[in-house]
Amino acid sequence: xxxxxxxxxxxxxxxxxxxxxxxxxxxxxxxxxxxxxxxxxxxxxxxxxxxxxxxxxxxxxxxxxxxxxxxxxxxxxxxxxxxxxxxxxxxxxxxxxxxxxxxxxxxxxxxxxxxxxxxxxxxxxxxxxxxxxxxxxxxxxxxxx
Numbered sequence: 001x002x003x004x005x006x007x008x009x010x011x012x013x014x015x016x017x018x019x020x021x022x023x024x025x026x027x028x029x030x031x032x033x034x035x036x037x038x039x040x041x042x043x044x045x046x047x048x049x050x051x052x053x054x055x056x057x058x059x060x061x062x063x064x065x066x067x068x069x070x071x072x073x074x075x076x077x078x079x080x081x082x083x084x085x086x087x088x089x090x091x092x093x094x095x096x097x098x099x100x101x102x103x104x105x106x107x108x109x110x111x112x113x114x115x116x117x118x119x120x121x122x123x124x125x126x127x128x129x130x131x132x133x134x135x136x137x138x139x140x141x142x143x144x145x
Contacts, residue, residue, distance in 0.1 A: 004092045005085075006047050014087035015039055018080065026079035027061045035080050050085065057082045 004010065019032050030038070038046075049055035060076040067073050078086065094110060101109065106117040121132050 001092060001096075002051065005088045006050060008043075010088050010091055011039065011043065011047075011084070014084050014091060017087050017091075018083050021083075023080075023083065024061075024063075024077050026077050026082065027059050028079045028081075030080050032080050035084060038081065039084075046081070046085075055085075057085075 015035050019035055021032070023032055025031050046055070058079045058081070060078050060082075063075045063077060064072040065075050098110065104120070106112045106114070106120070124132075
């Protein structure tokens with residue numbers, strides 16, 4: 001599968017997606033606008049590092065963002081290069097496994113949104129269901145705890 005991830009076509013598609021997202025720079029301070037330059041200069045070296053198992057993701061920049069309830073959530077910002085590789089992997093994995101997911105699953109899926117999940121829940125309420133469960137895995141207690 002790694003060969004599919006590292007094809008020129010997939011990496012270019014991933015690069016465009018990362019650039020479209022306009023994300024912030026990570027610990028290396030490289031903006032997404034420099035990604036095209038990186039790909040034209042260092043693409044083969046990056047591919048070789050991944051293929052040989054020598055690529056090491058960089059540290060993630062931690063930024064606290066307000067949650068709205070007076071609490072903060074830690075947001076991790078990877079470097080642009082790491083986001084490129086994550087996106088390249090996501091594209092291949094999504095194409096391979098997306099069809100196996102339940103129609104009732106909305107989290108972090110293509111063509112799915114929070115608004116669709118809310119509309120689905122509203123439909124269940126209109127059908128007479130009375131309970132909605134919202135689970136945040138980060139605050140979910142560990143097994144046995």
